[in-house]
Amino acid sequence: MLKGPRWLRDAVLYQVYPQSFKDSNGDGIGDLPGITASLDYLEWLGVNVIWISPCFVSPFQDAGYDIADHYKVASRYGTNADLQRLIRAAHSRDMRVCLDLVPGHTSIEHPWFKASCRHKRNQYSDRYVWTDSGWKQAPNLDSIRGYSERNGAYIANFLYCQPAPNYGFAKPDPKHPWQQPVSAPGPMATRQELRRLMDFWLKRGIDGFRVDMASSLVKNDPDARQTSRLWREIRAWLDTQHPEAVLISEWGDPVRSLSAGFHIDYPLLGNRYYMSLLRAEPRRVLVVPPLGHSFFDRCGRGNIREFLDEYLRLLRATRGRGHISLPSSNHDMVRVSCDRNVADLKVIYTMLLTMPGVPFIYQGDEIGMRHLRNLPSKEGSLDRTGCRTPMQWDRSRNAGFSSAPARKLYLPCDPNANRPTVADQMSDPHSLLQHIRNLIALRRRVPALQADGEFRPLYARANALPFVYARILGKDRFVVALNPSAAPAAAVFPFSPGGTVETVMASGAQLDLKTGRAKIAMKGVSYGVFAVTRPAGGGKSADSSAAARPACS
Numbered sequence: 001m002l003k004g005p006r007w008l009r010d011a012v013l014y015q016v017y018p019q020s021f022k023d024s025n026g027d028g029i030g031d032l033p034g035i036t037a038s039l040d041y042l043e044w045l046g047v048n049v050i051w052i053s054p055c056f057v058s059p060f061q062d063a064g065y066d067i068a069d070h071y072k073v074a075s076r077y078g079t080n081a082d083l084q085r086l087i088r089a090a091h092s093r094d095m096r097v098c099l100d101l102v103p104g105h106t107s108i109e110h111p112w113f114k115a116s117c118r119h120k121r122n123q124y125s126d127r128y129v130w131t132d133s134g135w136k137q138a139p140n141l142d143s144i145r146g147y148s149e150r151n152g153a154y155i156a157n158f159l160y161c162q163p164a165p166n167y168g169f170a171k172p173d174p175k176h177p178w179q180q181p182v183s184a185p186g187p188m189a190t191r192q193e194l195r196r197l198m199d200f201w202l203k204r205g206i207d208g209f210r211v212d213m214a215s216s217l218v219k220n221d222p223d224a225r226q227t228s229r230l231w232r233e234i235r236a237w238l239d240t241q242h243p244e245a246v247l248i249s250e251w252g253d254p255v256r257s258l259s260a261g262f263h264i265d266y267p268l269l270g271n272r273y274y275m276s277l278l279r280a281e282p283r284r285v286l287v288v289p290p291l292g293h294s295f296f297d298r299c300g301r302g303n304i305r306e307f308l309d310e311y312l313r314l315l316r317a318t319r320g321r322g323h324i325s326l327p328s329s330n331h332d333m334v335r336v337s338c339d340r341n342v343a344d345l346k347v348i349y350t351m352l353l354t355m356p357g358v359p360f361i362y363q364g365d366e367i368g369m370r371h372l373r374n375l376p377s378k379e380g381s382l383d384r385t386g387c388r389t390p391m392q393w394d395r396s397r398n399a400g401f402s403s404a405p406a407r408k409l410y411l412p413c414d415p416n417a418n419r420p421t422v423a424d425q426m427s428d429p430h431s432l433l434q435h436i437r438n439l440i441a442l443r444r445r446v447p448a449l450q451a452d453g454e455f456r457p458l459y460a461r462a463n464a465l466p467f468v469y470a471r472i473l474g475k476d477r478f479v480v481a482l483n484p485s486a487a488p489a490a491a492v493f494p495f496s497p498g499g500t501v502e503t504v505m506a507s508g509a510q511l512d513l514k515t516g517r518a519k520i521a522m523k524g525v526s527y528g529v530f531a532v533t534r535p536a537g538g539g540k541s542a543d544s545s546a547a548a549r550p551a552c553s
């Protein structure tokens with residue numbers, strides 16, 4: 001599979017969590033007209049793709065990831081016409097809109113599921129995975145017994161209220177005749193419906209989908225072979241019918257997902273290489289066990305190799321086939337700001353926005369919104385509530401999130417008087433928001449820093465700082481240096497050919513080139529992005545010169 005549309009090259013994606021982004025009508029819940037009204041802000045920030053978490057009809061038992069009508073916008077967010085207005089408004093600014101696609105489960109309120117619960121057989125009986133007796137659990141899968149007049153247990157894909165549509169079993173167990181092969185009529189009808197649904201929204205102008213739990217469709221599917229086959233089929237159809245559209249998987253295994261046809265994959269909580277970068281300490285993780293020290297921590301005890309060795313392996317294994325994204329956070333994680341200050345975050349974003357792939361920024365991360373602790377579960381959030389609080393637009397009591405009184409807000413705002421706000425940071429040239437805006441502008445100006453530019457570590461040692469890498473495209477060379485630790489750090493490493501250094505964005509970092517080597521000196525918690533122009537008339541291209549590769553692992 002090819003890498004997909006050209007527009008991905010300079011894409012910077014912004015995730016909108018609609019219920020807590022921007023409220024336009026004062027009911028305390030964000031909505032689509034609110035997103036449309038915020039396009040000025042997003043355009044000012046420089047992001048050019050938005051992914052909107054599910055905005056469809058739902059009983060909101062998993063915050064909308066439990067869909068009850070895939071073809072209709074939830075009334076609390078507006079109407080299908082509002083969504084079309086948003087798409088048109090975004091397109092008129094050269095921005096793209098991706099929706100969330102949730103193929104692995106629906107809501108228990110979905111009419112298809114309700115029909116499949118009936119005792120009497122009907123066209124939906126085989127559209128969900130059911131055992132053939134209410135006494136029987138499904139081996140190795142979560143099953144819910146006693147829910148319906150139908151004598152069987154249904155498979156839940158995530159929470160109990162999210163039954164799994166039937167895509168069949170890769171290896172149906174003959175001892176369990178209720179396990180249908182992928183080619184059975186029920187699973188085939190489910191596939192058809194998936195395509196119909198994608199087509200419906202693509203024809204209404206959307207630019208792609210972020211696909212929820214993309215690997216979860218076919219059951220008992222070792223190595224996700226049948227699930228991958230299904231997605232490859234979808235991708236082949238997409239390439240002929242909607243070639244500009246992209247598929248972003250929530251899979252966490254780019255080697256599989258990109259060869260299954262996805263254009264972009266991103267790591268999950270269980271991906272240790274990603275967690276080791278930003279979320280290794282107990283306070284920074286949910287669900288998974290802590291790993292020790294994050295690379296990005298002032299204590300300076302993290303180890304960049306824990307990230308880099310696996311990341312380089314994945315980059316090599318997927319070269320030319322798609323992109324690996326590194327999200328700042330999302331609606332399922334502890335926010336990246338946890339136990340970090342603005343200076344720390346500036347170093348982090350310097351990396352996230354100068355790496356290959358497509359950067360993902362989660363709403364509110366660009367202003368350093370805090371992760372709130374000890375909030376009750378809301379709409380099935382479990383302990384993910386703290387990263388889902390209302391966007392802090394200004395300093396009013398309700399954070400400008402809505403004109404509703406605070407008690408009506410979807411979730412409480414950060415009560416801290418010094419909370420970061422968009423308004424404050426837009427007018428402060430030293431704010432995190434401005435730093436991120438500058439980085440995005442730089443990335444969008446410089447192809448070497450974009451999705452396809454080469455990535456080459458220059459100084460990346462276990463238990464040593466700083467971390468230095470190059471981004472290269474054609475004759476353009478950029479060097480990025482990061483020191484997350486409170487202590488100063490310095491390094492000398494081979495670098496050839498030399499050239500002239502121009503400091504593009506830096507705080508407390510200096511790069512000097514001598515013949516054949518580079519010297520970087522960094523203060524505590526510092527970053528630098530440098531452009532290196534080749535010496536006039538001399539030196540081979542950095543791409544072709546073997547001498548330019550010595551520190552590359």
Ligand code: GLC
Pocket residue numbers: 062065066102158212213250331332
């Ligand atoms: C994904 C979503 C998460 C949701 C789950 C079930 O992981 O990101 O929010 O709860 O899938 O749909």
Ligand code: CA
Pocket residue numbers: 023024025026027028029030031076
């Ligand atoms: Ca509203």
